[in-house]
Amino acid sequence: MRFGSGLSGRGCLGEGCFSRKERKERKERKGEEMTEEKAKEVCDEIRQIAYELHVYLGVGYLEKVYENGLRHRLEKSGFLVQTQVPIQVKDEDGYLLGDYVADMIVDGIIIELKAVTTLLDVHVAQLMNYLKATGLEHGLLLNFGSEKFQCRKIARTRI
Secondary structure (H helix, E strand, O other): OOOOOOOOOEOOOOHHHOOHHHHHHHHHHHOOOOOHHHHHHHHHHHHHHHHHHHHHHOOOOOHHHHHHHHHHHHHHOOOOEEEEEEEEEEOOOOOEEEEEEEEEEEOOEEEEEEOOOOOOHHHHHHHHHHHHHHOOOEEEEEEOOOOOOEEEEEEHHHO
16 A cells, blocks of 8 residues: 655645656556545554654654654655645635645645644644645544654544
């Protein structure tokens, strides 16, 4: 379920952000619907990689350190990773209301990273809003700031 060599640095949702090979793989994959089963499989792999990073680094670093570490490990594992992905929030008539930046999009799953003592409802709401604004269905909220690794999977269909 892993595709491409990954994309380092800033990402975007357009096709111009990827190499020719990655665009071809993405095109082949586009017809594939992200079923609940496939999403669970991808999320489980991401969760395990993130957990191993948490065990290795421990707590106390800035969110950016965990983002860089997770991107590196996901790319090594063959995932297609986009970081700092711009998201536009629009009104129903298309009027631009604001811009946000998602920490990561990994194989169609939005990843929101935190380095806080505990996850709050506002963090869940942030991820749900990112899902709504992008039209993507699945997201993971990962917290590296707690002694116990925290991970929440959010599905837009349940919003």
